Amino acid sequence: MSESTTDFSTIGLLGFGTMGAGIAHVLASSGRTVIVLDTDQDRLEAGSAAVTAFLDDSIARGTGTDEDKTAVLTRIITTTHVADLAGVDAVIESVTENAEVKTVLLREVATVVGEQIPLLTNTSALSVTDLAAALPNPARVAGLHFFNPAPVQRTIEVVRALQTDGDLIERLVAFVDTLAEKSAVVVRDRPGFLINSLLLPYLNDVIAEYDDGLATAEDIDVALELGLGYKTGPLKMLDTIGLDDHLHASEAAYAATLDSRYAPPPLLRQMVAADRLGDKNGHGFRTGQPTEEKN
Numbered sequence: 393m394s395e396s397t398t399d400f401s402t403i404g405l406l407g408f409g410t411m412g413a414g415i416a417h418v419l420a421s422s423g424r425t426v427i428v429l430d431t432d433q434d435r436l437e438a439g440s441a442a443v444t445a446f447l448d449d450s451i452a453r454g455t456g457t458d459e460d461k462t463a464v465l466t467r468i469i470t471t472t473h474v475a476d477l478a479g480v481d482a483v484i485e486s487v488t489e490n491a492e493v494k495t496v497l498l499r500e501v502a503t504v505v506g507e508q509i510p511l512l513t514n515t516s517a518l519s520v521t522d523l524a525a526a527l528p529n530p531a532r533v534a535g536l537h538f539f540n541p542a543p544v545q546r547t548i549e550v551v552r553a554l555q556t557d558g559d560l561i562e563r564l565v566a567f568v569d570t571l572a573e574k575s576a577v578v579v580r581d582r583p584g585f586l587i588n589s590l591l592l593p594y595l596n597d598v599i600a601e602y603d604d605g606l607a608t609a610e611d612i613d614v615a616l617e618l619g620l621g622y623k624t625g626p627l628k629m630l631d632t633i634g635l636d637d638h639l640h641a642s643e644a645a646y647a648a649t650l651d652s653r654y655a656p657p658p659l660l661r662q663m664v665a666a667d668r669l670g671d672k673n674g675h676g677f678r679t680g681q682p683t684e685e686k687n
């Protein structure tokens with residue numbers, strides 16, 4: 393476990409959902425103190441349980457110890473009061489993907505933390521530039537985009553909004569370097585940033601080809617895993633991401649660009665309408681499907 397706390401030694405984290413729990417784990421594992429805000433006690437307890445599950449998993453795999461677990465959990469402080477964020481060195485926002493929810497909360501947080509404290513957003517699909525424009529001192533706003541699950545995924549996108557101060561970008565790259573096995577990628581603020589702007593069209597192409605009957609879902613995944621050396625086949629990946637989340641990300645990128653590469657294919661909309669969301673509810677392209685006939 394790294395004990396480096398050179399910068400941002402106490403971080404305010406907004407939202408203790410899927411991503412918030414993973415991010416809290418990553419930050420606390422780097423030796424930092426994390427003050428996590430969510431709307432109510434039940435959500436805070438669910439977030440703490442998710443962090444505990446990550447740590448127990450590490451112990452079971454022999455990559456963590458009981459001492460690590462205690463140390464990490466001790467560094468995560470939970471609250472439902474924005475006032476408790478006074479004194480943090482940076483804020484990472486990871487609440488529900490809704491521009492108004494994020495803006496209202498960050499404005500309130502800004503009044504507590506002061507003008508110079510960096511406000512960082514983990515949004516996947518919203519414009520960081522738009523968000524910065526709605527906040528006091530937009531130069532201290534940037535994106536810090538983690539991938540799911542945050543403790544496992546190794547890339548973090550540092551997103552430069554039009555207003556972001558160059559020094560802040562340098563501080564964020566140095567900060568990411570202090571997180572275990574994470575690498576920063578600095579990207580401009582555009583729909584999907586870097587990874588999703590390339591991933592969304594690829595996944596949408598695969599869905600369209602599958603809908604056209606190119607091959608079975610299993611064979612498409614096997615072909616890309618073995619033929620191109622991808623770690624996870626695209627249809628398995630879609631089930632993991634969640635088809636509703638992928639639809640939302642595609643719609644947002646399409647609305648922002650009118651680029652047809654992002655347009656959600658008809659089968660994606662149908663899958664979501666039929667409540668086939670992937671791993672999260674046990675029905676998707678690969679999850680819960682009987683083995684298909686080969687062509």
Ligand SMILES: NC(=O)c1ccc[n+]([C@@H]2O[C@H](COP(=O)([O-])OP(=O)(O)OC[C@H]3O[C@@H](n4cnc5c(N)ncnc54)[C@H](O)[C@@H]3O)[C@@H](O)[C@H]2O)c1
Binds near residue numbers: 409430
């Ligand atoms: N899930 C992913 O794969 C993924 C990956 C990268 C980035 N993101 C981004 O991370 C952010 C969070 O996504 P998630 O999947 O963790 O969502 P989630 O629904 O699991 O968690 C969101 C949390 O925010 C809390 N919240 C909502 N309004 C709040 C408020 N006013 N004050 C405090 N807490 C509030 C909710 O109670 C919930 O616990 C989104 O912006 C999303 O786009 C998600």
